[in-house]
Structure formats: structure tokens, C-alpha cells
Amino acid sequence: MNHLVSPSMLSADFANLFRDIEMINNSKADWFHLDIMDGVFVPNISFGFPVVERIKSLAQKPLDVHLMIVDPDRYLERFRDAGADWLTVHYEACTHLHRTLSQIRKLGMKAGVSLNPHTPVEVLADILEETDLVLLMSVNPGFGGQKFIQNTYSKVERLRAMIDARKLDTLIQVDGGVDTSNADQLYKAGVNVLVAGNAVFKSQNPHEIIRILKGL
Numbered sequence: 001m002n003h004l005v006s007p008s009m010l011s012a013d014f015a016n017l018f019r020d021i022e023m024i025n026n027s028k029a030d031w032f033h034l035d036i037m038d039g040v041f042v043p044n045i046s047f048g049f050p051v052v053e054r055i056k057s058l059a060q061k062p063l064d065v066h067l068m069i070v071d072p073d074r075y076l077e078r079f080r081d082a083g084a085d086w087l088t089v090h091y092e093a094c095t096h097l098h099r100t101l102s103q104i105r106k107l108g109m110k111a112g113v114s115l116n117p118h119t120p121v122e123v124l125a126d127i128l129e130e131t132d133l134v135l136l137m138s139v140n141p142g143f144g145g146q147k148f149i150q151n152t153y154s155k156v157e158r159l160r161a162m163i164d165a166r167k168l169d170t171l172i173q174v175d176g177g178v179d180t181s182n183a184d185q186l187y188k189a190g191v192n193v194l195v196a197g198n199a200v201f202k203s204q205n206p207h208e209i210i211r212i213l214k215g216l
Contacts, residue, residue: 032063034063041092066088136172
């Protein structure tokens with residue numbers, strides 16, 4: 001199983017954004033993870049289209065865009081145009097999830113769905129075939145630097161069993177409190193992609209942290 005790392009730009013130094021983008025470009029990281037927050041679905045506001053477009057213009061790796069916003073259907077095409085390669089919406093924010101995921105794919109992006117910590121993976125039983133990625137939040141979304149929720153391991157294992165039983169290629173991603181202390185256990189539970197923010201950008205040697213997170 002491939003181990004992918006998607007550093008979260010929410011933890012980057014926005015006064016030195018070019019420097020941090022170049023660090024990711026030159027590292028073993030696989031994607032750029034961009035958290036889009038509207039201050040409504042989650043109690044925080046991050047950044048919008050101009051920042052996504054600027055990162056896209058400099059990034060040499062795919063943009064993994066996570067929408068933590070209400071009514072994401074209004075902006076699917078805009079995020080495609082801004083440069084999203086993977087676009088993830090929240091189960092809790094989508095009234096017609098099948099239609100939303102189908103539209104993301106129709107627009108030429110990979111479609112992801114995210115679950116908040118309190119939402120069981122079993123709610124995806126009737127939609128799993130329409131997803132390229134499932135993002136399990138291992139903290140309550142909205143802010144970086146939170147403590148990892150231990151129940152995430154069980155959720156990953158149950159979701160991995162669902163995916164494998166159907167012989168799907170759907171990737172499992174985990175975001176929140178991920179660092180070198182829990183990466184190996186997450187991979188063993190069945191995770192494909194780790195999102196890491198502070199663990200990467202607050203470290204003295206981000207390249208080495210990314211290498212360790214990938215299990216290299």
C-alpha cells in the first residue's frame with residue numbers, strides 16, 4: 001500500500017509562503033493540502049480563491065483541497081478553475097451527496113468526502129463507489145494543533161474493511177493531530193494518506209519529518 005503525505009498549508013508561514021511551497025516541492029511529500037473554511041460550517045476562516053490560485057501557480061504537486069464550508073455545490077467549478085486536483089466535501093454539509101460527488105468527477109477532479117469525528121463511517125455504505133477518497137477528521141475541524149482523537153483508529157479499520165470488501169480503490173485520508181508518533185499505527189489500520197500541518201511546518205527539519213511520515 002502506498003503511503004502518501006499531504007502537508008497542510010494551514011500551518012504554513014504566510015509571510016513566507018513561497019519558501020514553504022518550495023520546501024514541499026523539493027520534499028518527499030505527495031500533495032499540497034488546502035483547508036478552505038468559511039466561518040460558518042467551522043468556527044474559523046482560512047483563505048479563498050486568490051490563495052489557492054497562487055499556490056497552484058507555484059506548486060509542482062497536486063492540490064488536495066478540503067472544503068469545510070456550507071453549500072459547497074456553489075463553488076465546485078470555481079475550485080476546479082483555481083487549480084484543485086482533489087476536491088473533498090463534508091458529508092455533514094451536503095444534502096445531495098451523490099449529486100455533489102458526481103459533479104466533482106464530471107468537472108475532472110477526484111472526488112472526496114469527509115466525516116467529522118462524531119459521524120460513523122457506515123453512513124457511506126450507499127455512496128462509497130462514488131468516492132475516490134474518504135477523509136476522516138481525527139480532530140474537530142476548524143483549527144490546527146489539536147489533540148488526535150483515539151477512536152479514529154477504529155473508524156479507519158471499519159472503513160478499510162468496507163472498501164476492501166467491495167474491491168474499491170478508494171483512498172483513506174486522516175487529518176488532525178497526525179505526527180510521527182501515530183503515523184505507523186494509522187498506516188497499519190489502513191490509511192493511505194496522512195495530512196500533517198504543525199508536525200511538518202513547526203519542525204526544525206520538515207524534509208526529515210515528511211520522510212518519516214511516509215515510512216521511508
